[in-house]
Amino acid sequence: MTEQETIPITMKYxxxxxxxxxxxxxxDPNTLRQRVDAAEAALFLRSQALAGSxxxxxxxxxxxxxxxxxxxxxxEKLGYPAxx
Amino acid sequence: xxxxxxxxxxxxxxxxxxxxxxxxxEPEFEVSGEAENGVEALHKAATLKPDLIILDLSMPLMTxxxxxxxxxxxxxxxxxxxxxxxEGNEVERLARVGGIHAVVSKQQVASELVxxxxxxxxxxxxxxxxxxxxxxx
Numbered sequence: 001m002t003e004q005e006t007i008p009i010t011m012k013y014x015x016x017x018x019x020x021x022x023x024x025x026x027x028d029p030n031t032l033r034q035r036v037d038a039a040e041a042a043l044f045l046r047s048q049a050l051a052g053s054x055x056x057x058x059x060x061x062x063x064x065x066x067x068x069x070x071x072x073x074x075x076e077k078l079g080y081p082a083x084x
Numbered sequence: 085x086x087x088x089x090x091x092x093x094x095x096x097x098x099x100x101x102x103x104x105x106x107x108x109x110e111p112e113f114e115v116s117g118e119a120e121n122g123v124e125a126l127h128k129a130a131t132l133k134p135d136l137i138i139l140d141l142s143m144p145l146m147t148x149x150x151x152x153x154x155x156x157x158x159x160x161x162x163x164x165x166x167x168x169x170x171e172g173n174e175v176e177r178l179a180r181v182g183g184i185h186a187v188v189s190k191q192q193v194a195s196e197l198v199x200x201x202x203x204x205x206x207x208x209x210x211x212x213x214x215x216x217x218x219x220x221x
Contacts, residue, residue, distance in 0.1 A: 041098030044190055047169075048102065051193045060191065067169045071142055080144050083170070 013059060015049070016042035020066050023073065033078055036070055043067060088205055089116040091134035093125040093151070094167070095143040099190070103138055103167070106194045113201070122146025122154075129158050136201050139184070141168035141175070152182035163204040165197060 011017045019042040023035040043063050050060060074080035090107050092115060094100050100118050107113045116132045119125040121143040129137065137155060139148040152164055166179050169190045179187050186200045 037096055037098075040096050044096065044099050044102075044169075047191045048194060051191055063191075064169075074142065074144075078144065080142060081147050081150070083142060083147055083149065 015046040087114040088135040091137045093119045094140035095120050122151030137164045138167050149182050152184050156183040
């Protein structure tokens with residue numbers, strides 16, 4: 001029996017990257033809303049944590065980019081109304 | 085003096101939950117309800133008659149910007165705080181046009197909402213107390 005090796009993957013933003021990537025790759029319309037909500041929640045909670053600590057501008061920029069991407073998914077795939 | 089009623093409008097459960105926690109720590113506020121989109125917010129506002137509405141911008145069915153003017157028609161004395169990840173002058177401008185009284189970024193600590201709420205409702209308190217006295221007489 002072959003022993004499976006676990007390859008550790010270092011995530012740059014472990015507090016929200018997994019949830020965000022799960023939303024990006026989800027092609028199932030029945031689960032997409034949940035994935036996007038989970039990603040948005042993780043991003044929000046991380047933003048709140050960063051707000052109370054020393055600023056990490058790289059991560060904050062990455063969060064802003066991720067939020068913009070989620071907004072696109074919400075509009076294009078989930079039927080959210082466009083913002084003016 | 086009666087507690088100020090707060091309606092929380094956001095499509096994300098985690099956001100609603102955190103905002104609720106923040107206001108429940110404040111003795112002068114009570115969270116009277118939650119809504120997941122602008123349409124539900126209009127229904128809840130009409131029945132719950134909140135003093136303060138914490139409103140998300142991007143939501144299904146109806147955005148916060150579209151809901152705000154209708155909320156002000158239903159409750160002209162209520163105060164609305166837009167709680168959003170979208171920032172910038174354009175959001176601020178659209179918020180003002182829509183009758184929103186303040187904008188708080190979701191990248192600020194959520195307790196900033198309470199500070200803004202106190203500032204916005206301080207003016208209401210005096211009027212409110214006068215009404216209470218008139219009602220009692």
